[in-house]
Amino acid sequence: MSYEKELKAAKKAASLAAQLCQKVQKALLQSDVHSKSDKSPVTVADYGSQALVSFVLGKELPTDSFSMVAEEDSADLREDGGQETLERITKLINDTLSSDGSYDLSPLSGEDVLTAIDSGKSEGGPSGRHWVLDPIDGTKGFLRGDQYAIALALLDEGKVVLGVLACPNLPLQPIGNSEKHSLQCQAGCLFFAEVGGGTHMQSLDGSLSTKVHVSSTENPAEASFFESYEAAHSLHDLSSSIATKLGVQAPPVRIDSQAKYGALSRGDGAIYLRFPHKGYREKIWDHAAGCIVVSEAGGVVTDAGGNPLDFSKGRFLDLDTGIIVTNKKLMPLLLKAVRDALSESQATPSL
Numbered sequence: 561m562s563y564e565k566e567l568k569a570a571k572k573a574a575s576l577a578a579q580l581c582q583k584v585q586k587a588l589l590q591s592d593v594h595s596k597s598d599k600s601p602v603t604v605a606d607y608g609s610q611a612l613v614s615f616v617l618g619k620e621l622p623t624d625s626f627s628m629v630a631e632e633d634s635a636d637l638r639e640d641g642g643q644e645t646l647e648r649i650t651k652l653i654n655d656t657l658s659s660d661g662s663y664d665l666s667p668l669s670g671e672d673v674l675t676a677i678d679s680g681k682s683e684g685g686p687s688g689r690h691w692v693l694d695p696i697d698g699t700k701g702f703l704r705g706d707q708y709a710i711a712l713a714l715l716d717e718g719k720v721v722l723g724v725l726a727c728p729n730l731p732l733q734p735i736g737n738s739e740k741h742s743l744q745c746q747a748g749c750l751f752f753a754e755v756g757g758g759t760h761m762q763s764l765d766g767s768l769s770t771k772v773h774v775s776s777t778e779n780p781a782e783a784s785f786f787e788s789y790e791a792a793h794s795l796h797d798l799s800s801s802i803a804t805k806l807g808v809q810a811p812p813v814r815i816d817s818q819a820k821y822g823a824l825s826r827g828d829g830a831i832y833l834r835f836p837h838k839g840y841r842e843k844i845w846d847h848a849a850g851c852i853v854v855s856e857a858g859g860v861v862t863d864a865g866g867n868p869l870d871f872s873k874g875r876f877l878d879l880d881t882g883i884i885v886t887n888k889k890l891m892p893l894l895l896k897a898v899r900d901a902l903s904e905s906q907a908t909p910s911l
């Protein structure tokens with residue numbers, strides 16, 4: 561089955577959401593940042609991106625029944641004091657839509673925006689089609705002026721069939737350890753993948769796309785690895801122990817968000833290690849788009865036990881310990897290094 565029209569709609573939605581986020585990141589005001597009940601940050605751009613993606617998918621695919629599993633909801637915006645924030649979000653969306661000019665419509669109201677945000681409340685699951693959206697993945701990176709991604713995927717009967725990653729601060733050229741990238745001179749990258757069709761990358765301002773492939777290295781000594789920038793999101797000591805056991809020589813490349821999956825899909829590094837602190841439950845929107853972008857580029861994404869990620873279980877991933885990503889040749893060696901490091905860390909709980 562081809563998902564051509566769905567992929568076209570997803571690329572349009574993620575690109576417009578990226579424009580909205582870029583606008584906010586350029587003029588970021590502290591008043592645009594709020595704390596959610598789990599103390600994680602959320603900004604007008606997270607809400608605006610979610611509403612815009614929902615709105616664009618509805619416009620581009622008017623005949624499809626619409627179900628979406630997305631990170632944000634409108635509860636905080638509906639509370640006393642949320643009105644001013646909602647007005648900012650509504651203006652951002654209307655400005656983005658009117659400068660794009662694709663749709664002939666009257667401006668959206670605050671109520672339209674709340675409804676669009678709440679269209680992301682689906683539970684997903686093994687049957688039917690569900691869009692899966694992280695409107696800003698890596699909000700902490702976004703606030704620091706670093707990497708973030710708009711991550712949109714489509715689940716069909718429990719499988720990820722397409723994924724789009726808009727990475728506004730990721731340069732088109734390969735990234736490595738040393739460079740600090742300037743935000744001014746870049747258009748950013750759009751990665752997209754459809755099941756059986758490979759992974760492609762283009763610039764967010766619409767250049768021709770190129771097919772990308774993961775690194776083909778078989779030699780761990782030549783492989784560099786990605787991990788979270790935030791130590792609170794992934795155990796850096798454990799990654800370092802895995803990398804040492806594997807024989808990786810380069811220091812970790814630490815960047816925020818699913819931009820790591822995008823960078824990996826074009827061979828910037830060969831490995832991604834993600835080991836959240838005990839008790840953290842991974843959400844499907846944090847991996848669905850990244851997972852297909854890497855696997856269609858020839859990579860493998862599994863949990864720490866070597867099992868493929870199962871996106872059919874609802875809003876959460878139900879997995880063994882952590883997530884690891886690499887190419888097919890390195891995966892057996894990586895799995896062994898992970899097993900060894902994990903059993904050592906259980907013997908030495910400070911790791």
Ligand SMILES: Nc1ncnc2c1ncn2[C@@H]1O[C@H](COP(=O)(O)O)[C@@H](O)[C@H]1OP(=O)(O)O
Binds near residue numbers: 698699701817818
């Ligand atoms: N305590 C946590 N541990 C692991 N991941 C987290 C935690 N809190 C939030 N996240 C999510 O992890 C992802 C970022 O991970 P990374 O470290 O790879 O940038 C984001 O999806 C972020 O959510 P959000 O979408 O709100 O930014």
Ligand SMILES: [Mg+2]
Binds near residue numbers: 601699
């Ligand atoms: Mg968040």
Ligand SMILES: [Mg+2]
Binds near residue numbers: 694696697698846
């Ligand atoms: Mg996220």
Ligand SMILES: [Mg+2]
Binds near residue numbers: 694695696698699
């Ligand atoms: Mg998010």
